[in-house]
Amino acid sequence: MKSKKADHLKRKENASQSDHADTDEGKVVKKKKKSLYAPLTRDELFTIKETESLYRSGLFRMQIDELLKEVKLKKKRNKKLDLFLHALRNCLINIPDDNQQELEFDSLSCKPDGIQIPLHLKDVQTIKGKFIFKTPTVIAVVGSYMIGTITKPIVNVDVTVEIPQECLNSRDHINARYYYRRALYLAHLAYHLNQSDICQEVQYSTMNGDPLKPILVIKAAPERFNRYFTIRLYPCINQSAFKLSQLKPTKDNIRYEFYPTIESKLNEETQRLGPPTPHYNHGILVDMSFGRHLREIYQATRQSQSLIDAITLIKIWLYQREFNKGINGLNGFLASMFLIYLLKKKKLNLQMSSYQILRIFLIQLASSDWSTNGITLAEQDNSNIPSTAEFSTVFEVVFIDSSGYLNLAANLTKISYDELRHAASSSLRHLDSSSSDVFSDLFVKKVPYFTKYDHYITLKQLPQIEKANIGQEVLEYLISRCNHLRPVMLRWLMVILQKGLNKRVKLISVMPEDISKWPITKMPPAESETVTIGLSLDTEQYSSIVEMGPSAEDSQAAELFRKFWGEKSELRRFKDGAIKEAAIWQCKNIAERRFICERIVKYLLQLHGKISPENVNYIAGQLDHTLAITYEDEKSKLPFCNNNATxxxxxxxxxxxxxxxxxxxxxxxxxxxxxxxxxxxxxxxxxxxxxxxxxxxxxxxxxxxxxxxxxxxxxxxxxxxxxxxxxxxxxxxxxxxxxxxxxxxxxxxxxxxxxxxxxxxxxxxxxxxxxxxxxxxxxxxxxxxxxxxxxxxxxxxxxxxxxxxxxxxxxxxxxxxxxxxxxxxxxxxxxxxxxxxxxxxxxxxxxxxxxxxxxxxxxxxxxxxxxxxxxxxxxxxxxxxxxxxxxxxxxxxxxxxxxxxxxxxxxxxxxxxxxxxxxxxxxxxxxxxxxxxxxxxxxxxxxxxxxxxxxxxxxxxxxxxxxxxxxxxxxxxxxxxxxxxxxxxxxxxxxxxRTPMEDYDVIINLNLENVCRFHEGIDSVVTECHSDLNKKYMPVVNFDPVEYYLKELEDAFGDIALFFYNKYGGDFIAVVWKPDAFKLQSFKVNEMYYKNIRKQGSSKKLLMCPDKESILQDFRLLGDNLVSSIESK
Structure with missing residues (x-):
């Protein structure tokens, strides 16, 4: 930037000096005008050429540069943040060791006074072990702040505190002992930080929404530091704390006896083999990998500012689409690791611009298939690490880190991954379009969840595991999730919906939850049982009344079809002569066919999850009432809508x-x-x-x-x-x-x-x-x-x-x-x-x-x-x-x-x-x-x-x-x-x-007896009668007296007022006076209608001004029996 500014000043100085030049005689001679336009400098030429080859357009480059300036932290704020980080580190390393002997986990003395342990493990045996607190010695700033990709307005700085090896036991990876020990250590940190004068507030939260991984959220004291940032403190362990081979995805590190309520439901074979605990193992591996991952990202980004800018742009893109929320999201860290993978595979190079890197990221994400062919950063020829296929047996989506043991995409479900790919594909298509608003659509405009999908399902309560038809694989997954029901039942629910809706939907999505925070003096909040699911419809298939099953000759497949669809399944002969199992959804009209998906969802949830239809809120036709005429049933006198417009x-x-x-x-x-x-x-x-x-x-x-x-x-x-x-x-x-x-x-x-x-x-x-x-x-x-x-x-x-x-x-x-x-x-x-x-x-x-x-x-x-x-x-x-x-x-x-x-x-x-x-x-x-x-x-x-x-x-x-x-x-x-x-x-x-009425100056209420389209009003309730029109006579056509009245009002008073009317059953006409309506005007005989004459002061000049009362009276006279009353402010 300095060199460009210097070039600009130099050109300006040369131009001003060249305006006049001294001759030998001392006279001033004007130079030619064109000398003002100095040639482009080398840097300017390079910038233009670079823009043409590396960016979508010059405007797009400028917009990217301005956005990055806007979202990055200013140096002044960085200094205040660094000051707090130093103070935080000093506070942590000065926490004294416990001088007592090791205490049993269940001892009251093991828990700090007034502080709750931020971990709730349901229906488990007593966790056995001993704990002693030791002062942390390794404290590190990790994440986006270290690599320069942190963004406003929400500034979260991640800090890791390594739990000393003396606090751990070599067998802690068994039966959740590590997770409990981690929570105890975090509670002690919370106790001491809460007493420190550098912190205004200390709260518990969770790491990406995982209830097994509590963290601390710290707000700095405003009188000493700024309040614009939040510190997220993560307990972690040394990368050699446990053997990696003990945490392979197929290892079972939770014994089924640990959960007595689940043990009784497991069959003998599952008990004999021991169910694998991939997600449980993954959580421990993550805590061992913070330092290694930070080094890998830093090594890649320190050589390329464009890569840093690209990561920042990708984070904004994810944030605007709410993909970074919840346990199943794609955050900036995972996006950064994917870019490292692309660098390793030579899909990227560090000489590319941020725009090119962003574009390749979208292309590769849209065309990837991690659910079928997982990717890895580990060396392929290492036979000591688990294979990609081994990961694929226990995870829906696979992206393995450089260690060969950690699946970076372990928490990504197949449906959330498909949603990401689809969004990348849509953004890429828009990026290649000729639209002039591409930049704003990609990075500036928020895309709320309820604008992305066509239909929505909201359950007040997730299916209960005791009532739902679940298999052994669900119970195994429940053990791996430490008996936390929400992710388990969501996974089960997605299987049911995907199988039932089949080709009727293109995408199914679960609305991400906001990550909860709670006081350090309270236990963690209960898991939310409410869930919202979005459906993106295939408009060609969603209204089909037939769900085709297998042929009757395939007895095994037919049996599975009948088991899934229950009494809805029936054997049918079709027009082509085929005899197949099928589920039929009979409909009276086209309007009913629009809601076949709703009927399928409610039926299957009741059949397999024992959820009554009343507890399933299906959002699809809530606005249909506005498009229908509401009738009153002549017998019951109850209103009902009949939306048969199609x-x-x-x-x-x-x-x-x-x-x-x-x-x-x-x-x-x-x-x-x-x-x-x-x-x-x-x-x-x-x-x-x-x-x-x-x-x-x-x-x-x-x-x-x-x-x-x-x-x-x-x-x-x-x-x-x-x-x-x-x-x-x-x-x-x-x-x-x-x-x-x-x-x-x-x-x-x-x-x-x-x-x-x-x-x-x-x-x-x-x-x-x-x-x-x-x-x-x-x-x-x-x-x-x-x-x-x-x-x-x-x-x-x-x-x-x-x-x-x-x-x-x-x-x-x-x-x-x-x-x-x-x-x-x-x-x-x-x-x-x-x-x-x-x-x-x-x-x-x-x-x-x-x-x-x-x-x-x-x-x-x-x-x-x-x-x-x-x-x-x-x-x-x-x-x-x-x-x-x-x-x-x-x-x-x-x-x-x-x-x-x-x-x-x-x-x-x-x-x-x-x-x-x-x-x-x-x-x-x-x-x-x-x-x-x-x-x-x-x-x-x-x-x-x-x-x-x-x-x-x-x-x-x-x-x-x-x-x-x-x-x-x-x-x-x-x-x-x-x-x-x-x-x-x-x-x-x-x-x-329903429009707000306070902005109108006059309301002309209409007599409904003469409003011929009253039945089209939103709040109208009518009785349908058969016409007694004689077919020998042409009925009165296109006759709406309110429209004629409105035209007369506009013709007569259009110079002083604006008139507003709802032609679809409106029962009033609203009037707004124009700003200059009642200003004094020069007297003119031919404009004397509805006006009063006044004299201007002591002069004899006549002026005229509209008379509001006369105008309102004329409103009523013009309307006659059409007007019931007039209200004026």
Whole structure:
């Protein structure tokens, strides 16, 4: 850095001196301008060349450098930390020896006064042995602080204290004596440190969550030292304390008699052979290996700053994804050892940049398979050490250290390892993408657990070992874990779930637990029995109703299948003639098929673990209530939800396809039909509430319409002022393109007349040939078929251009609206249908997003098409995530995107159909930044430029966008919290759909009798009735009086107020006064509406100011019977 600064100053000095040069006559002569631009120095050229060859880009390098500066400790803080470490060492080496004789373990005098032993071994024989405390002599700082990879904000410094050999016995590796002796020694250290004036707080914790390995967590006294760091003190032993051969993974160092409760369940063969204790042995080996591992890492990193930086980046990557938490995590130490392995195998070299090392780390981790082919740092030709195959028989994942005896990945389970590999693969894919936000996605943004998976299972209590169907291998594992049930039963549970869910899931994950801390005066807390499991669904397989088993001819496999599936297993003949065992999950509709995984999980846990379904909290359909109409059962009077939107949409599309077929077969048309395409959201499967055929709804707050007929114009029913508001019956709109012909006129008015004639002609022919109720209008045809209304518009592709040729006021808006309906929406529908067909959860996620937007009264400011494209971006550009496989996952990602995306400085580019090129994205981004004021507050762009008109609206101002992002952030945080606590407490998932009311100035409460879409409200409960509509008459279509009222309000008062309404069953309209609404204005006669006249001081100048009371009165007059009351602040 000094050399670069010196070069910069030198260039600056040369440039300033060259501005003017003295001539012989003493005159000053100006030099040429270009002399200001000195050539690049050698160091600058080297940096540019290095960046091109070693980094993803110059920006990426700069971001890495800035991040590393941010997370590394400052030298000033290092000095204060070093000061405390010296003080701690002095305190420890000055602890006096016990002068007494050795005491029995069970003696009260063996335990320090007031201090508890931080180890609880359940259901064991009395541990026999003697103990005497000796002053520690070897104290060492280990871990990330020593090699320079420690990071903020959580600064943990690891210190080891070696237990003197005099405190140990050569047989301590048998029957947990070492672990108990270690805990006793730690208790004595805690006693003396707690009395020291250098420590503010001393607590117990565990090493990576292992209950057998307690440690001390020390906070320095703030009056003498800083409080930003925490010291973690680890007792350890000399690497020669025990023979390595005694701790081989297949050795049995716990005699089964040590656990009387387990002994009775072991069969004779297991008792004769003695179950191996690999995890027990592993824990002792770890305490013998601190020094050796530190030396190996230090030897590798001292020659390469890039390797140190790469380890730091990997630690950040792990931390942001919560992979470093809990006993089954991948911490910075294991990642460092893997890099050493890659160096040894010459996959890395020390001349690489930190970016290159990170990239190779991800590549090698993603492509590795330690569960099948373990790796080792030991010499391969050493026949005295255990083989990799020997490790693989007792460990799920194998990575052996240089000693040949210690499995560094002993605590990694197969599922946690697969999760790591998958995350590495996803990050690598994102690293290679053209996204401009790769750095932030990899290192800055946190990836909470509840955004990574599609479904979640939360158990309040783990299966009890006495009740569960467990085998001998589980009991052996229980002995190796010293009778700690949680890791044992989790392993058993994973086997059951993996076998039962099979191909329905891609990944299964256990949510890591935070490592507990507790006072040194108390016993260790009981093991947590609550567990949360995440499921990443295979969207092609998860809803299958058949779990195929083996052929009936394979009797052994068939017997195992029947034993696993119980009464669900049955012998079936399939269409291909095969006779096989199978488990069948019958479903009434598509909605039920989405929850087959839930049924499987609850069934198997009850069958094999004796866990009742009530104790299994399965998180999948908790938000379904928001997408369904709530009915009241006429007999029981209890509410129930019926979420059949998918079937309803399919029914509409099926009826529409039949109509299309009938239209194409019409004979006698002047022009033949070319294409017919639906443009309403229902045809894209994104309509929140697809219309239902011939249904009426009533509630206690709204009377049903018992009148058979309203006013009739020809064969069309009309709304009547003195009658109840008619039912909401939407028109499902479609565009019909006729054949291209030279007979089309070249005049906009004539084209409109031709279209009107075609509408009338098509309606007549449909009535004649198919007896359909069809009504032709100037701009469309309404067809009543199967209880649905389809509105078909004839389109002529040149019509918008012809309208623009006529220079009349309003023609541009008319042409734009026509172009939107007849050209843009069909194109948009095609693109969105492509996304929907590819991703099964897309449509439900869109519906949830629309429900959330509208529930916060913002559907008038964010278009439906914009919501659909934003949700599509979650699937097309999932960043480092998987594509959402469920609607809950999709909604969380939607809320996170809305709340965290930098809408001010970047456009959201959604590459539908992969039609954006890299240069297109750069060009749009550059144009956006250079001309920001010309773009809307929220700019979402798709490849077809004209389609962007559908996605933006000038009504969405910066202030409304700010509210939207705040609401999204709060909803996201609340939903994450609810998902994490719903197993232990009752939560209301509807909270995120209830908007805060305190920011509104006026609330216009609506009369529910005239709110035709009341049944779509979240809290509405209705009774379904069959319609008495006569099929001879076209029902009232697209009539929503609240929408008309809202438009009138905006037209009349849009200059002083903003209006907010939830079109899906909202029962109020909210009003916010604009900031300048009630400021005095100059008097103008033509702007006197709802204003009072005032004089400006002593002058005669007249001013006017809006009168709030008059405005509120006008609100009521405009609404008439639609308004029940008005509340104003």
């Amino acid at each position: 079937e309803d949409a399919i029914s509409i599309i099926k009826s529409f396809n039949e109509l299309c077929k009938q239209l194409r077969l019409l004979k006698g048309l002047s022009l033949s039909i070319n294409t017919i395409q639906g443009i309403s959201p229902v045809f894209r499967h994104t309509e929140l509430f697809p219309s239902k055929p011939a249904k009426r709804f009533k509630s206690r707050t709204r009377l049903s319409d018992d009148v058979q007929f309203r006013n009739v114009a020809k064969n069309v029913l009309l709304p009547t002022a003195n009658k109840t508001c008619p039912e909401w019956i939407p028109a499902n709109e479609a565009v019909c393109s006729m054949e291209l012909s030279g007979d089309w006129p070249q005049n906009a008015e004539a084209v409109q007349r031709v279209k009107s004639a075609l509408h009338l002609e098509i309606a007549r022919l449909l009535s004649q040939h198919y007896s359909l109720l069809a009504v032709g209008q100037t701009n469309y045809i309404d067809v009543f078929k199967d209880g649905y209304v389809f509105r078909v518009r004839v389109a002529y592709h040149r019509e918008p251009g012809l309208i623009r040729l006529v220079e009349n006021e309003g023609n541009e808006l008319l042409a734009a609206e026509l172009e939107k309906t007849t050209i843009l929406l069909p194109q948009f529908a095609t693109m969105i249908n492509g996304v929907n067909e590819q991703y099964h959860s897309y449509s439900t996620t869109v519906r949830l997003a629309k429900r959330w937007i509208s529930s916060h009264q913002l559907c008038g400011y964010v278009t439906e098409e914009c919501i659909e494209v934003i949700v599509a971006s979650l699937y097309l550009n999932p960043e480092t995530y998987d594509k959402p496989g469920s609607e809950i996952n999709g909604l969380l990602r939607f809320l996170k995107l809305i709340s965290t995306f930098d809408w001010l400085n970047f456009p959201l580019l959604v590459n539908l159909n992969e039609e954006f090129s890299g240069s297109d994205m750069v060009e749009i981004g550059t144009d956006f930044r250079e001309n920001r004021s010309k773009f809307p507050a929220m700019f979402v762009a798709v490849p077809k430029k004209k389609l962007n008109q559908l996605l933006t609206t000038s009504k969405l101002t910066n202030s409304i966008l700010h509210r939207l992002t705040l609401l999204a952030s709060e909803s996201y945080n609340l939903l994450i919290k609810q998902l994490s606590t719903c197993a232990s407490e009752k939560v209301d998932f509807m909270k995120i759909f």
